Every structure is written in structure tokens, then in C-alpha cells.
Amino acid sequence: MSADWKEPNNEENDFSFIQEQIVPKKVNKARRIAEILVFTVAMAVIFGLVARYVFCISESLFNDILGTPQRKDTIKFPSVDPEAENNNPENEIKSPSEEKTSDQEEGSKTIVIENSVKADVSDYVTMYSKINDVASEVNKSVVKITSAEKAVDWFNNDYESESVTSGIIVAKDGTNIYILTTNNKIISEDNIKVTFQNDTTVEAGFLRSDSELNLAVVAVDVSQVPEAVIRLIKVAELGESYLLKTGEPVLALGSPNGYSSSMELGMITNGSNSVYTVDNRIELFNTNIIDNPNGEGIIANLEGKVVGIITQKFKSNLNKNINTVLSISRMKPVIERLVNNKPMASMGIIGADMPSDIAKKYDLDSGIYVTEVKAKSPAFNGGIKSGDVILAIEDKQTVSMTALNNILMEYNPGDIVKVTIKRTTKEDNSESVVKVKLGNKK
Numbered sequence: 001m002s003a004d005w006k007e008p009n010n011e012e013n014d015f016s017f018i019q020e021q022i023v024p025k026k027v028n029k030a031r032r033i034a035e036i037l038v039f040t041v042a043m044a045v046i047f048g049l050v051a052r053y054v055f056c057i058s059e060s061l062f063n064d065i066l067g068t069p070q071r072k073d074t075i076k077f078p079s080v081d082p083e084a085e086n087n088n089p090e091n092e093i094k095s096p097s098e099e100k101t102s103d104q105e106e107g108s109k110t111i112v113i114e115n116s117v118k119a120d121v122s123d124y125v126t127m128y129s130k131i132n133d134v135a136s137e138v139n140k141s142v143v144k145i146t147s148a149e150k151a152v153d154w155f156n157n158d159y160e161s162e163s164v165t166s167g168i169i170v171a172k173d174g175t176n177i178y179i180l181t182t183n184n185k186i187i188s189e190d191n192i193k194v195t196f197q198n199d200t201t202v203e204a205g206f207l208r209s210d211s212e213l214n215l216a217v218v219a220v221d222v223s224q225v226p227e228a229v230i231r232l233i234k235v236a237e238l239g240e241s242y243l244l245k246t247g248e249p250v251l252a253l254g255s256p257n258g259y260s261s262s263m264e265l266g267m268i269t270n271g272s273n274s275v276y277t278v279d280n281r282i283e284l285f286n287t288n289i290i291d292n293p294n295g296e297g298i299i300a301n302l303e304g305k306v307v308g309i310i311t312q313k314f315k316s317n318l319n320k321n322i323n324t325v326l327s328i329s330r331m332k333p334v335i336e337r338l339v340n341n342k343p344m345a346s347m348g349i350i351g352a353d354m355p356s357d358i359a360k361k362y363d364l365d366s367g368i369y370v371t372e373v374k375a376k377s378p379a380f381n382g383g384i385k386s387g388d389v390i391l392a393i394e395d396k397q398t399v400s401m402t403a404l405n406n407i408l409m410e411y412n413p414g415d416i417v418k419v420t421i422k423r424t425t426k427e428d429n430s431e432s433v434v435k436v437k438l439g440n441k442k
Contacts, residue, residue: 135251135253135300137234138236138298139197139253139261141306142166142168142253142254142261142298143166143168143179143194143196144164144166144167144194144260144261145164145166145186145192145193145194145195146162146164146192146193147162147163147164147165147185147186147188147192148160148163148187148188148193149187150191161187163185164255164260165182165185165255166181166255166296166297167180167194167218167254168180168236168297168298169234169236170217170235170238170339172222172233172235174222175222176220176221176222177219177220177222177225178217178339179217179218179220180215180216180309180335181215181216181296182215182216183209183213183214183216184214185296186206186216186218189206190206192204192205192206192218194220196225196233197261198228198229198232200225200226202221202224203221204220205220205221206218207219207339207341208338208343209442210334210338210441210442211442212278213282213313214311214312215331216338237306238305238328238332238335239301239306240307240328241272241285241307241308241329242272244285244301246269246270246271247268248268248301249265249266249267249301249302250265250267250268250301250302250307251263251265251299251300251302252287252289252295252298252310252323253298254296254297254298254310255296255297256289256292256296256310256323257292257295258294258295264290266288266289266323267288269288269322270285270286271285272327273285273286275314276352278346278348278350278441279346279347279348279408280401280404281330281353281402282314282326282331283326283327283329284324284325284326285308285325286322286323286324286325287299287322287323287325288322290323291321291323291324293312295310295312296312297309297310299325306328307327308326310324310325310326311326330402333405333406333409337409343412344408345408345409345412345415345438345439345440345441346377346439347378347384347404347408347419347436347438347439348374348377348378349368349370349372349373349377349379349384349390350370350371350373350374351368351369351371351390351401351404352371353368353369353400353401354366354369358389358424362389362424362429364391364422366397366398366399367389367390367398367399367422368389368398368400369389370385370387370388370389371386373386377439378437378438378439379436382419382435382436384419384421387424388422388423388424389422389424390419390421391422391431393417393418393419393420394417394418412438413440414437414438414440416437417435417438420432420433
């Protein structure tokens with residue numbers, strides 16, 4: 001072996017087939033941070049949506065379990081200015097169908113909001129136009145009545161005196177048209193003419209009257225009235241004056257201011273007042289319509305029903321300018337008798353419903369206290385005196401003057417009835433029965 005050969009140095013002569021090292025790739029730190037941020041935001045959004053969904057479901061579930069009422073949206077009531085509502089879309093009022101659809105979608109109850117509007121001249125005109133429509137309808141029942149009487153003056157010259165008033169058609173059948181009017185304006189029963197709304201004038205005949213109430217009925221032969229007029233006229237609808245209230249608007253038609261076919265508008269100023277007349281008690285009411293001494297006619301409500309008859313006979317001295325009216329409800333039995341041309345029996349007394357002091361003093365439950373007995377009347381001839389209390393006629397108790405009148409309606413003039421009376425004088429307070437031959441009320 002050669003002396004120059006040396007043993008290899010393993011540390012220096014180790015041979016490596018691979019001299020390269022794997023070096024990690026450098027990363028862009030800014031991009032990495034952005035990716036993490038986006039991922040975090042995305043996860044936060046997803047978490048929020050899931051939480052919202054779970055919360056809604058759990059809220060409804062817990063409300064059902066615990067009975068807690070669900071929250072409702074606040075209902076707002078905006079203030080609407082009528083003058084600006086057309087220019088402001090927020091003030092638009094939805095139609096009922098739109099409101100219903102919207103409410104159904106929201107699951108809430110329909111809320112209807114009414115907004116007030118200011119009245120203007122057109123509304124005023126419309127109101128009076130409607131009132132005039134009511135008056136026009138009632139006027140189909142109103143007629144003009146003319147009564148004329150021939151006379152001779154101081155110089156022996158013939159002349160004709162004429163009286164004009166109004167009337168109202170209260171009934172109609174196949175034979176006649178029956179018209180209620182004022183009795184004292186019929187100055188001649190032999191010369192009466194009726195003029196209808198279209199100025200058609202026909203002859204009329206006097207039927208019957210009630211001078212105490214100053215009412216009369218005249219009749220027109222249907223065959224004398226043209227068919228065209230028959231179609232135009234209307235029988236008045238009689239209302240109930242019991243239902244009237246103070247302040248209720250009414251119409252005066254006929255000749256309330258003295259002129260034919262005139263109209264006045266007013267209101268009722270007081271309720272029913274009772275006035276005792278011969279064998280009866282009538283009811284009156286007043287309106288604020290200015291009264292005319294020659295005024296006649298009817299009072300109608302705004303439904304077109306006749307509720308009263310204007311009267312001059314029963315006016316009070318408290319205020320002569322106040323329009324005074326006979327309540328129609330109490331007049332219906334009288335009108336019925338007049339239209340049917342039935343005579344009305346009369347006793348001839350003026351009385352009052354039993355005063356409480358008289359009733360208590362004589363231990364009476366009911367009766368009529370006689371305040372006046374007309375001279376030469378059936379009651380006078382039968383021995384009834386002022387101060388007597390009429391307890392009954394035949395077997396019917398006279399609990400009031402109204403009851404007395406209704407009882408007399410069942411009899412005819414000439415009938416003899418037994419009247420139970422009680423005297424109330426110091427000398428005599430006995431109870432007795434007298435016979436009265438009923439007279440004919442004219």
C-alpha cells in the first residue's frame with residue numbers, strides 16, 4: 001500500500017446527493033387579514049339571521065304558552081285639514097274595500113276614520129232644496145177653498161162676499177174627496193169651490209162641522225175632477241203629535257201667513273198643552289213661526305206627515321204672535337166622525353180631570369170635576385151642576401175628559417144615558433144617578 005494514501009475523513013468527504021433546502025413560501029399578510037375579516041362578517045350575518053328566525057318562532061311559541069298578548073302596531077289618527085286634504089296624499093281616505101284588504105293583510109280590525117268637512121253655500125242650498133221637496137210632496141194634499149155669499153149693501157146693490165182659506169185632503173173613496181178646513185171661513189154652505197195645486201177648480205159640498213174646534217169637512221165629487229188631477233193629488237198622511245219634541249223642525253203649509261199656497265219653516269217651541277173644551281180636552285203645541293191673524297193651514301214634520309192644524313181659536317194671550325196648533329193625534333177621532341158624516345153626541349159640560357185635592361177629600365180614584373155647565377144643555381136639563389164629579393156614564397168610568405169624549409163617540413144625539421155623579425157641596429156630598437138626553441154637537 002502506498003504510503004501516500006490517507007484514510008478518508010468522513011466528516012469532510014461525506015457526499016450529499018441533494019444540496020437544496022425547502023424554504024416556506026412567503027404569505028401576503030394584508031390579504032390574509034382581509035380574508036379573515038370577510039369570513040367573520042359573513043358568519044356574523046348568518047348567525048344574526050338564524051337568531052332572528054329562532055327568536056320569532058320562540059316568541060310566538062312562548063306567547064301561546066304563557067298567554068301573553070302579541071304586540072300590535074300603533075294605530076294613528078292623523079289630524080285632517082278639510083281644506084288641505086286634497087293636496088296632501090297622507091290625508092287620503094281609503095275606500096272601504098281598500099281598508100278591508102289592507103286590514104286583512106295586516107290581520108287587524110277595520111278602522112273607519114270619518115273626517116268632518118266645512119259646510120258651504122252649496123250645502124245650505126241643498127238643505128233647503130230637500131226641505132222644498134218635502135213641502136212639494138205634502139202640498140199634493142193641500143187645496144185652496146173659496147166660499148162666497150151674495151148680499152145687498154145699504155144702497156140695495158147686490159155684491160158677493162168671498163172668504164178664502166186652505167184645506168187638506170184627509171180621505172178619498174170612489175165617490176168623494178174629503179177635505180178638512182176651517183169652519184168659520186165657510187161663510188156659505190151653498191157656494192164652495194175647491195182649487196187644486198194645478199189651478200183646477202171644482203164645486204164642493206158642505207158635509208159636517210165641529211164649531212167648538214172650528215173644523216169642517218167639505219166633499220168634492222170624484223166624477224167632477226179630471227183624471228189628470230186625480231193622479232196629482234194625494235191623501236195626507238196623519239202623523240203622531242205625541243212624538244213631537246221641543247226644537248224639532250217643522251213646516252207650515254196652506255196659508256200660514258195669510259197667503260194661499262205659502263210656506264213657513266220653523267221649529268216646535270214647546271210641548272203639548274191641554275185645553276178643556278165642551279165635552280173634551282184637546283192638546284195644543286206652539287211653533288216659533290210668526291203668526292198671522294188670517295193664517296190657516298197645517299204643520300208637517302220633515303218626514304212629510306201632518307202633525308197639527310193651525311188654529312186661531314185657542315190662541316193664548318201670553319203671546320199673540322206665537323203660532324198655535326191643534327195636535328193631530330187628539331183630532332183623529334173628530335176628523336173620522338166629520339168625514340163619515342156622523343153626528344156627535346154632546347152633554348154640554350166643561351170639566352177637568354180629577355184634581356188631587358178633590359179626589360183625596362172625597363176618597364175618589366177617578367172622575368171628572370165639572371167646572372161649567374152650558375145653559376140649556378143636556379147636562380143642565382139632566383140636573384148636573386158645577387162642582388159635581390162625573391164618575392161614570394152607564395157602566396163606563398169617566399177617568400178623564402178624554403175618556404168622556406171617547407164614550408160620547410159611542411152614542412148618537414137623542415140617546416138617553418145614565419150618568420153617575422157625586423155632589424161636593426157642604427150640604428150634599430151624596431152619590432146619585434141622573435138621566436141625560438144627549439144633544440147634537442154642531
